[in-house]
Amino acid sequence: MRSKEVHLLHRPTGLATEGDFAVRSIEVDDNADLIVRNEQFSVDPYMRGRMIDRKSYLPPFELNRPMLGAAVGKVVRSRVPEFVVGDYVTTMLGWREYATGRASDFQKIDVSLGSPSTFLNALGTPGLTAWTGLFKVANLKQGETVFVSAAAGAVGSIACQLAKTRGCRVIGSAGSSDKCEWLTEVAGVDSAINYKSGNLQTALAENAPGGIDVYFENVGGTHLEAALDNMKTSGRIAVCGMIEHYNDIEPRPGPRNLSLIIQKTIRMEGFLVSRYFEHFFDYRQEMSALVRDGKIHVAETVVSGIEKAPKAFLSLFSGAKMGKILVTI
Amino acid sequence: MRSKEVHLLHRPTGLATEGDFAVRSIEVDDNADLIVRNEQFSVDPYMRGRMIDRKSYLPPFELNRPMLGAAVGKVVRSRVPEFVVGDYVTTMLGWREYATGRASDFQKIDVSLGSPSTFLNALGTPGLTAWTGLFKVANLKQGETVFVSAAAGAVGSIACQLAKTRGCRVIGSAGSSDKCEWLTEVAGVDSAINYKSGNLQTALAENAPGGIDVYFENVGGTHLEAALDNMKTSGRIAVCGMIEHYNDIEPRPGPRNLSLIIQKTIRMEGFLVSRYFEHFFDYRQEMSALVRDGKIHVAETVVSGIEKAPKAFLSLFSGAKMGKILVTI
Numbered sequence A, B: 001m002r003s004k005e006v007h008l009l010h011r012p013t014g015l016a017t018e019g020d021f022a023v024r025s026i027e028v029d030d031n032a033d034l035i036v037r038n039e040q041f042s043v044d045p046y047m048r049g050r051m052i053d054r055k056s057y058l059p060p061f062e063l064n065r066p067m068l069g070a071a072v073g074k075v076v077r078s079r080v081p082e083f084v085v086g087d088y089v090t091t092m093l094g095w096r097e098y099a100t101g102r103a104s105d106f107q108k109i110d111v112s113l114g115s116p117s118t119f120l121n122a123l124g125t126p127g128l129t130a131w132t133g134l135f136k137v138a139n140l141k142q143g144e145t146v147f148v149s150a151a152a153g154a155v156g157s158i159a160c161q162l163a164k165t166r167g168c169r170v171i172g173s174a175g176s177s178d179k180c181e182w183l184t185e186v187a188g189v190d191s192a193i194n195y196k197s198g199n200l201q202t203a204l205a206e207n208a209p210g211g212i213d214v215y216f217e218n219v220g221g222t223h224l225e226a227a228l229d230n231m232k233t234s235g236r237i238a239v240c241g242m243i244e245h246y247n248d249i250e251p252r253p254g255p256r257n258l259s260l261i262i263q264k265t266i267r268m269e270g271f272l273v274s275r276y277f278e279h280f281f282d283y284r285q286e287m288s289a290l291v292r293d294g295k296i297h298v299a300e301t302v303v304s305g306i307e308k309a310p311k312a313f314l315s316l317f318s319g320a321k322m323g324k325i326l327v328t329i
Helices: A116-120 A125-137 A153-164 A178-187 A200-207 A221-230 A273-292 A307-318 B117-122 B125-137 B154-165 B176-184 B198-206 B221-230 B271-290 B307-320
Strands: A002-008 A021-027 A034-042 A069-080 A087-090 A098-101 A107-108 A143-150 A169-174 A191-194 A213-219 A231-239 A267-270 A300-304 A324-328 B002-008 B021-027 B034-042 B071-078 B088-091 B099-100 B106-108 B143-148 B169-174 B191-194 B212-217 B231-239 B267-270 B301-303 B324-328
Touching: A002 A107, A002 A307, A021 A307, A034 A087, A034 A116, A069 A116, A107 B169, A107 B324, A116 B271, A125 A153, A125 A213, A125 A231, A125 A273, A143 A153, A153 A169, A153 A213, A153 A273, A153 A324, A169 A178, A169 A200, A178 A191, A178 A273, A191 A200, A191 B099, A200 A221, A221 A231, A300 A307, A307 A324, B002 B307, B021 B307, B034 B088, B034 B117, B034 B221, B071 B099, B071 B117, B117 B267, B117 B324, B125 B154, B125 B231, B125 B271, B143 B154, B154 B212, B154 B324, B169 B176, B169 B198, B176 B191, B191 B198, B198 B221, B212 B221, B221 B231, B301 B307, B307 B324
Parallel strands: A143 A169, A143 A213, A169 A191, A213 A231, A231 A267, A300 A324, B143 B169, B143 B212, B169 B191, B212 B231, B231 B267, B301 B324
Antiparallel strands: A002 A021, A034 A069, A034 A098, A034 A324, A069 A087, A087 A107, A267 B267, B002 B021, B034 B071, B034 B099, B034 B324, B071 B088, B088 B106
């Protein structure tokens, strides 16, 4: 049995190109404890960091090996008692048709909670990331004012809606009028700012005249600077990502107003969702009820075919797509 | 009775000059509840911020009015039951020979705990600032590695020594070999780095090969960038000040490596000591014992004569002086 995989060919400088990847066909290891046929896998901004050969919280991707990351699929062969054929599982084994490995490489999921793809989105790491940033890092309280950048993205779209379930005033930024329309019409945010069509600093001041209690940071750059200017005293910034910086060839300077964190006694904290996986079970119970009851709308862009994975990944940085980007195979 | 005062004449652009101040003689208000003869007053970096006409955590200084700030003196007339002639008190009424006002403008001090000038230094706001940053903001633990910038300054010199009382490994940076010698020989820090004589980033990596748990930030600029590069995972940065930026005419960009706070899950928190004044009483008990037992050495530069106050203030930004800078009158 053969499996198509997407391999990393070169470590990109700046923005990656499709030529940095190759789709290859390999022979599946028949002796593996488990063989899983992936149905969908995830492309995520953080993967850009793993393409760099450096010490970080995750090891760099290896060249000429598959891109790793979250995937969901069905067991087609099992030699271990924990899994039977037909079980749905998630893995971190990434961009490939068939995932093989040991039992510990796979987590069984309860598809009564949501469709398999939801486990890569609202019921998966993006959802837990939004929840962690708001409630565990920023300590968001009922009725506060929250600003979410990349608000129509995988994490941001869930953060906005989770904050609304706590009666918060939510302001989201996004890069197109379609996204802004989705944010106000579907996600129910109070104000959506198209940061490409005006001055973000001014728009924030207008939409949060009393200031921002919590900033959920996904972007960096001018977004962070505008948010700092508009934070309330004792505001909190949960730093989830800084996508504007991920393709920088030369490191870019930080915000010119960082010393505001003294005058405003701001707490700014970077976090990694992996430190909060202990909450996954409780989180999934809460979130599946919210999705089922229509209180959270899942935003998803599905791209068909493993060959399209590199293009789908690159679309994360142009902001062309809405919500969580998944590749179906 | 007449009193000399130092008034602010102009709001400076960039670094202030002596011409921005004027020494004036005024008639003391004989009807005041209390009249205090100041013996010493404090010049502090934060005063630069109050010279700017803007909304911040403290109102701006008024033009043609005395510079405000911490002072210590003795009651020479009292019409209120709380104070008698001869009592030592502190005030925030600043750069003047005689301070007059209501009882609530003065705090009686217990000079059995330390000399009057200590109440502007180790037993005063600089000491409480060091203690707050280390223990309330950065949550410093026994045995951790701490980096303190402006380590021979008023706050830094106490922060270094307080951290040593908790068995920490302490690295301090300062701008001259004299200051570095004082840090290692008197304050007992483990490594003192003269940031003007080499590369701070490299020196930190050499002196904290396992990384920094807590950075006590007084400087900003390249200090913050070098510290971020050398922080441990889950390190904490207590942001007390960013003196390098206080005289900027155009806001200067922040650190180019700020996104490290995600990968290293760093918490960075600005603080103002005024939020922690409830701890003053307990703090003074602890600190007075440490000073008395020779566990903390007080660094002080005393300038004589109220006319020298502007020059003393300006010396804060050139880094010419050691420890807390006080003006005696």
